[in-house]
Amino acid sequence: MSEDTIRGEDLQPLSEIDRLIHEPARLMIMAYLYVVEAADFTFLMRQTGLTWGNLSSHMSKLEAAGYIEVEKEFVGRKPRTMLRLTKEGRKAFQEYRKQMEQVFGELPE
């Protein structure tokens, strides 16, 4: 077998990738929440370029997985939704990064 051939075990980490995070929109959301302490809905909408509905739907999935926590509050009479990564979410994101680096690092040129 030549060195350039991709072996099955090289791709093993791919099967362990967290598919919930791997989706591009959710990956962006997780990445933004990873680098800040907390952000509100509007901020994430502006940064990711997602629509309100789209962001909301991804948020629900991440919240259901326990990766983010959602805090609803009222500032005056206006509602505000603050979002932050949970410990579990932070750990899952770090794990995801490690796995992706491993996958691309081990692939032959």
Added chain:
Amino acid sequence: MAQNLDLKELERKAFRSTFQDGLLDIFLGAVLLLFAVTPLLTDLGLGDFWSSVVMGCGWLVAWLGLALAKRHVTVPRMGRVKPGPARRARHSRMIAISTVVLFAGVLAGFAVYLLPQPDTRLLDWLVPALLGLVTFGMFSLCAHLLDLPRLYGYGVLVGLAAPAGELAYRHGAAAHHGWPIAFGIAGSAIVVVGAVTLARFVRAFPVVREGEP
């Protein structure tokens, strides 16, 4: 994908987005305009005490204006973000170093006045030069620690204002060591940049109301 995801750059982008409203520029320009206007108050017959009161009130109004505008203009358009621990540590460093630099500048200024001077012409130029250096240093420090390169440009502009004002004063072209003209020009230029940035920001980012698509 993960390999192309530069988290440092992402954090910088998130943080800098909170400064694209031009409000900081307007605030800095307004403060410089205060430095330009305050010396003129003595011409109107106000003593040092009342000039200082006007200066203090001006600072307060500028701060309040900045806080209110952030709350009512920026947050409804750009949202709210709490920076991470690394950014907060950077802020604390900036405040600590700025305080030390400011103190050193004030001490150096006092020293220049208190120490015996062999040549008074040296003193005339030393103070504006020192003021220019300290302000340039402060702006550069903020530019570096806040990741806002345009503050370097402001640093050059403001750093040159005091020596340029002194030069105009020495040639009889300006009163009050040239502060009204030099800081007036620098402050106005920065306010104009801020106002244009704010107008663009408001046009580019309409208000978002939670729950609306």
